Amino acid sequence: MQRPTIKTIAQETGLSIATISKALKNSPQVRPETRAIVVAAAERVGYELNMHGVQLRTGKTYQVAAIMTAPGPKQQEWEGVEYAQLLSGISWALEESPYRVSLYAVRNFEESLATIRQIVSLKKADGIIVSGTRADDPRVRIMQDADFPFVTYGTTIHNDPHAYVDADNEQMIRRSVARLVERGHRRIALINPMADLSYAITRLDAYRGALDIAGLPFDPALVVHDRLTPAFGRESVLTMSRLPDPPTAYICANEASALGAFSGFHERGLVHGRDAVINATDDLNVSQYFAPPITTYFLPINEPSELLGSYILRRMEGEPPEALQALIMPKLIERSDDRVVPKR
Amino acid sequence: MQRPTIKTIAQETGLSIATISKALKNSPQVRPETRAIVVAAAERVGYELNMHGVQLRTGKTYQVAAIMTAPGPKQQEWEGVEYAQLLSGISWALEESPYRVSLYAVRNFEESLATIRQIVSLKKADGIIVSGTRADDPRVRIMQDADFPFVTYGTTIHNDPHAYVDADNEQMIRRSVARLVERGHRRIALINPMADLSYAITRLDAYRGALDIAGLPFDPALVVHDRLTPAFGRESVLTMSRLPDPPTAYICANEASALGAFSGFHERGLVHGRDAVINATDDLNVSQYFAPPITTYFLPINEPSELLGSYILRRMEGEPPEALQALIMPKLIERSDDRVVPKR
DNA sequence: TATCAAAATAAAAACGTTTAACTTCTTTGT
DNA sequence: ACAAAGAAGTTAAACGTTTTTATTTTGATA
Numbered sequence: 230m231q232r233p234t235i236k237t238i239a240q241e242t243g244l245s246i247a248t249i250s251k252a253l254k255n256s257p258q259v260r261p262e263t264r265a266i267v268v269a270a271a272e273r274v275g276y277e278l279n280m281h282g283v284q285l286r287t288g289k290t291y292q293v294a295a296i297m298t299a300p301g302p303k304q305q306e307w308e309g310v311e312y313a314q315l316l317s318g319i320s321w322a323l324e325e326s327p328y329r330v331s332l333y334a335v336r337n338f339e340e341s342l343a344t345i346r347q348i349v350s351l352k353k354a355d356g357i358i359v360s361g362t363r364a365d366d367p368r369v370r371i372m373q374d375a376d377f378p379f380v381t382y383g384t385t386i387h388n389d390p391h392a393y394v395d396a397d398n399e400q401m402i403r404r405s406v407a408r409l410v411e412r413g414h415r416r417i418a419l420i421n422p423m424a425d426l427s428y429a430i431t432r433l434d435a436y437r438g439a440l441d442i443a444g445l446p447f448d449p450a451l452v453v454h455d456r457l458t459p460a461f462g463r464e465s466v467l468t469m470s471r472l473p474d475p476p477t478a479y480i481c482a483n484e485a486s487a488l489g490a491f492s493g494f495h496e497r498g499l500v501h502g503r504d505a506v507i508n509a510t511d512d513l514n515v516s517q518y519f520a521p522p523i524t525t526y527f528l529p530i531n532e533p534s535e536l537l538g539s540y541i542l543r544r545m546e547g548e549p550p551e552a553l554q555a556l557i558m559p560k561l562i563e564r565s566d567d568r569v570v571p572k573r
Numbered sequence: 574m575q576r577p578t579i580k581t582i583a584q585e586t587g588l589s590i591a592t593i594s595k596a597l598k599n600s601p602q603v604r605p606e607t608r609a610i611v612v613a614a615a616e617r618v619g620y621e622l623n624m625h626g627v628q629l630r631t632g633k634t635y636q637v638a639a640i641m642t643a644p645g646p647k648q649q650e651w652e653g654v655e656y657a658q659l660l661s662g663i664s665w666a667l668e669e670s671p672y673r674v675s676l677y678a679v680r681n682f683e684e685s686l687a688t689i690r691q692i693v694s695l696k697k698a699d700g701i702i703v704s705g706t707r708a709d710d711p712r713v714r715i716m717q718d719a720d721f722p723f724v725t726y727g728t729t730i731h732n733d734p735h736a737y738v739d740a741d742n743e744q745m746i747r748r749s750v751a752r753l754v755e756r757g758h759r760r761i762a763l764i765n766p767m768a769d770l771s772y773a774i775t776r777l778d779a780y781r782g783a784l785d786i787a788g789l790p791f792d793p794a795l796v797v798h799d800r801l802t803p804a805f806g807r808e809s810v811l812t813m814s815r816l817p818d819p820p821t822a823y824i825c826a827n828e829a830s831a832l833g834a835f836s837g838f839h840e841r842g843l844v845h846g847r848d849a850v851i852n853a854t855d856d857l858n859v860s861q862y863f864a865p866p867i868t869t870y871f872l873p874i875n876e877p878s879e880l881l882g883s884y885i886l887r888r889m890e891g892e893p894p895e896a897l898q899a900l901i902m903p904k905l906i907e908r909s910d911d912r913v914v915p916k917r
Numbered sequence: 918t919a920t921c922a923a924a925a926t927a928a929a930a931a932c933g934t935t936t937a938a939c940t941t942c943t944t945t946g947t
Numbered sequence: 948a949c950a951a952a953g954a955a956g957t958t959a960a961a962c963g964t965t966t967t968t969a970t971t972t973t974g975a976t977a
Contacts, residue, residue, distance in 0.1 A: 232695075234933055245957050250935060260955065277695055281629040282933030285962050288625075295676075299661035310857065313656035317643035320678035332639075332674040334664035351576075351621055459862040488862050495864035515651040518803040518832050520839035520864070578963055589927045594965060604925065626963030629932050 233274040234282075241270045253278070280327070292331040293541055294354035295319060296341050298361050299334055300456070308458045308485060311512055314530040315382070315537075319358060322538020328355070328545075342368055349375045356541045358382065362393070362427045378544040380537050380553065385427050392544050392553035394533045396510070398431045400558055401526045402480070405508055406439035408561075409478045412568045414506075415445055418476035420465050420486050424454035432482065457482055459489030466493025470505075477569045481509040484516055484525075491519060506567045510559065517564060524567055528559035577618040578626075585614045597622070624671070636675040637885055638698035639663060640685050642705050643678055644800070651829050652802045655856050658874040659726070659881075663702060666882020672699070672889075686712055693719045700885045702726065706737075706771045722888040724881050724897065729771050736884050736897035738877045740854070742775045744902055745870045746824070749852055750783035752905075753822045756912045758850075759789055762820035764809050764830050768798035776826065801826055803833030810837025814849075821913045825853040828860055828869075835863060850911045854903065861908060868911055872903035 235249040242249070244267065252259045252267035259267075270276075284290060295316060299309050320330045331354060335341040341359065345368045348354050359368060360382035369388045372379045380392040402419075409417050419436050422429045433452065440447050450472060455461045462481055469476050470493070481487040487509035491501070499505055501521055509516055511525035533555075540553045579593040586593070588611065596603045596611035603611075614620075628634060639660060643653050664674045675698060679685045685703065689712045692698050703712060704726035713732045716723045724736040746763075753761050763780050766773045781791050794816060799805045806825055813820050814837070825831040831853035835845070843849055845865055853860055855869035877899075884897045 236933080246934085247936080247958075248956060250933095251956090254935090258955065263955080279933050281625065281632075281634075282962095283935080285625040285629045285932085285964085286934045286936085288962075290625075292675075297657070297661060297664075299657065310654035310657050313641070313643065313654050313660070316657070316660070316676055317641060317678035320641075320676050330676040330678075331636075332660055332664050332676055334661035334674075459859060463862060485859075488859070491864055492862040492866075513651045513654065515803060515829075515832070518651075518807060518836040520835055522836075580963080590964085591928075591966080592926055594963095595926090598965090602925070607925080623963050626932095627965080629934085629962085630964045630966085632932080 232279070233276045234279065235276070237274055238267060238270045238276055241274060242266055288352065290353065290355050291327050291329065292354040293319070293323060293328050293356045293358060293538075293545075294331050294333055294348050296344060296357065296359040297332060297334045298337065298341055300336065308456060310485070311483075311530050314513070315360075315534045318531045318534025319538040319541075322535045323542065326542055328542065338363075342371075346371055349377045356380075356545045358537050358541055363425050364427045364430050366427070378541065380540045380544060382533065382537055383427055384431070384556075386430060390551055390554070392540050392550040394536045394540060394555045395428070395557070396512075396526075396528050396533070397556045397558045398428045399435045401510065402432050402435035403439045404561070405480050405526065406436060407443065409480075409506075409508070409567065410439075410443040410445065412566075414478045414569065416448075416451065416474060416476040416478070417445075418451045418465070418469050418479045419453070420457075420462055420479055420481040420490065421452060421454045422457050422482050429454055429482075436480075451476055457486045459485050459492065462486030462489025462491075463493040463496070464489075466490045466499075467496060470497050470499060475505070477505045478567070479505065479507045481507060484509055484511055484513055487516060487523065487525075488519070502565060502567075502569070504569070506565060506569060508567070511562070517562075522564035524561070524563050524565050526559035527562045528557055533557060576623070577620045578623065579620070581618055582611060582614045582620055585618060586610055632696065634697065634699050635671050635673065636698040637663070637667060637672050637700045637702060637882075637889075638675050638677055638692050640688060640701065640703040641676060641678045642681065642685055644680065651832075652800060654829070655827075655874050658857070659704075659878045662875045662878025663882040663885075666879045667886065670886055672886070682707075686715075690715055693721045700724075700889045702881050702885055707769050708771045708774050710771070722885065724884045724888060726877060726881055727771055728775070728900075730774065734895055734898070736888050736894040738880045738884060738899045738901070739772070740856075740870075740872050740877070741900045741902045742772045743779045745854065746776045746779035747783045748905070749824050749870065750780060751787065753824075753850075753852070753911065754783075754787040754789065756910075758822045758913065760792075760795065760818060760820040760822070761789075762795040762809070762813050762823045763797070764801075764806055764823055764825040764834065765796060765798045766801050766826050773798055773826075780824075795820055801830045803829050803836065806830030806833025806835075807837040807840070808833075810834045810843075811840060814841050814843060819849070821849045822911070823849065823851045825851060828853055828855055828857055831860060831867065831869075832863070846909060846911075846913070848913070850909060850913060852911070855906070861906075866908035868905070868907045868909050870903035871906045872901055877901060 235246045238249045239246045249267055252264040297312055333344050335344055357379040362381045362383035362385050365387035366385045369385055382394055384393050384395045421432055437447050453465045479490050481490055487507050490507050507523050509525045511527040512530040516523050516525045536555055579590045582593045583590045593611055596608040641656055677688050679688050701723040706725045706727035706729050709731040710729045713729055726738055728737050728739045765776055784791050797809045823834050825834055831851050834851050851867050853869045855871040856874040860867050860869045880899055
């Protein structure tokens with residue numbers, strides 16, 4: 230027995246396939262009574278819309294492309310693990326819609342650029358979600374030029390306005406620094422993501438601004454940029470703790486680097502809360518299990534990810550991008566006093 | 574200007590669309606010279622196959638459904654993070670093929686069952702990759718009954734043979750236990766995944782077998798089953814360390830639970846290597862950053878994930894499932910001596 | 918050179934849907 | 948009472964491909 234089509238329903242009801250099609254999509258051209266008959270018949274025969282027909286006819290793909298930048302296979306590091314939660318959040322937001330998440334794993338920025346170019350020009354999806362935005366992001370421009378719906382996870386700085394979701398990095402860093410200064414810290418390290426990422430710049434600027442306000446000097450030796458792996462956090466601590474005037478606080482951009490920082494503490498014999506402290510930005514709620522638990526700004530990743538999903542839906546419906554911008558302020562979770570007794 | 578189709582090429586070359594179609598798929602029915610002409614023309618006009626037409630005509634979807642079981646949004650726990658790497662591995666394995674990974678996030682087993690039922694009956698994908706297998710898995714049976722290509726990440730115990738990829742849990746646990754026994758441990762705890770998962774049973778059986786061989790008694794109080802979150806690892810340590818005769822070694826099923834176990838150590842004032850030790854199964858290579866680093870069986874997750882990708886491709890090509898089964902033995906990484914001085 | 922089989926190409930139908938254009942029927946306004 | 952307008956439905960074409968069937972071309976043979 231074949232899968233029923235609108236033709237099946239047409240025969241079943243004696244109506245034409247055009248009417249069936251219209252009835253099923255609630256066109257005002259068909260009478261409510263007729264629609265009821267059609268719907269009943271569809272129900273009876275177990276009809277389900279065949280997307281392939283729709284896609285061919287309308288050119289819509291009903292796919293949302295999620296561009297996932299993950300390091301290559303050789304690169305065995307704890308990086309980008311929050312992507313799992315990000316994807317599931319997006320997927321759930323699309324659940325009630327006919328759209329599916331189609332995954333495009335890429336190794337680096339260039340690949341993501343090429344992939345996006347292809348998706349846009351060959352219309353392999355109806356919308357794109359992309360993360361790891363740069364200050365001036367060519368991918369954003371490509372999609373804007375083609376008038377292609379997209380949402381970024383992360384802001385840009387020099388691009389025209391577009392739909393985005395991001396944590397409020399600016400506020401987060403300003404308050405982090407201010408709080409540490411209040412607690413007597415004068416040498417605060419910033420473990421920052423890759424320098425070309427937009428939020429690295431935002432964080433750095435906020436950091437410098439906060440230092441200014443506190444009347445503290447900016448020391449480039451206390452700022453590092455790289456991929457946010459544990460290895461990076463570890464190396465940073467190993468290096469900076471050897472400075473003549475080492476930091477008493479480390480602000481880590483995520484939990485992976487914070488974990489690595491702990492590893493560096495262990496290696497150097499540093500004790501958290503005595504020699505220095507670690508703060509972090511948390512989106513997996515894992516810092517509470519560190520020993521000791523650390524103070525973090527916590528933004529449960531499902532929030533931005535579900536927002537990404539609903540934004541791309543609304544963007545594909547034609548809503549203007551200006552209405553689809555969210556900066557979310559993470560919640561401060563103070564798990565540690567974070568005071569450090571000044572040496573001597 | 575419209576996107577070129579085979580019709581464009583037909584006009585361009587003066588051939589019929591049937592010939593174009595055949596030429597482009599290397600049918601022996603078309604002369605090499607003709608094919609050359611067609612290919613050249615296709616190149617010239619920048620032709621790309623339109624999948625929608627193909628899909629409608631052939632019924633193939635060129636989608637591989639990846640069923641991702643992730644806890645609901647409220648459930649803010651570090652769980653299932655390795656899924657990100659899993660998905661990217663699969664996605665890379667499919668890169669050269671026309672197939673794409675389509676993501677289906679589900680909250681629990683029942684949802685995954687329903688989702689798979691739907692994918693199979695409505696043919697929403699050409700193949701399925703599913704994880705979290707149970708000893709007797711109804712999803713496997715559904716797919717087998719429908720003769721639907723699939724690969725599981727994880728074995729089953731009571732199902733008919735099918736394609737799978739898994740770590741060799743049996744060997745891993747046997748050797749883990751034997752190694753700990755060699756180092757003087759007589760009370761070894763097993764932090765195991767949910768009891769209905771196939772690998773929980775495999776691990777438990779191996780654990781009992783290894784204890785038997787070592788002449789040690791089996792104590793049910795030393796075995797716990799639950800979702801592998803840090804919270805679970807932590808709770809397990811908090812509880813077990815209060816036993817009259819507490820364990821001196823904890824074998825954790827993944828890194829999340831191992832991290833939680835450390836948190837439990839910290840809470841109880843236990844020192845790793847003095848009071849007890851933690852071993853784990855590692856697929857993200859993160860245990861090296863614990864303080865102190867712990868001994869693990871390491872299986873870089875990209876290995877099984879790329880295997881999953883290539884297996885599903887071969888399965889969709891019609892290879893028999895018996896040829897597509899892999900049990901991978903993780904590599905022992907001894908980061909700690911793991912001897913514990915007996916109390917008193 | 919005529920014949921025939923084989924090889925190469927063309928024609929046409931089909932996959933399931935949407936939609937523009939058309940027909941029929943009913944209602945409304947003068 | 949009748950034309951015009953509106954409502955509800957139908958017809959037919961179209962989206963881009965594959966594949967079955969039909970037709971033409973080619974080359975070998977008698």
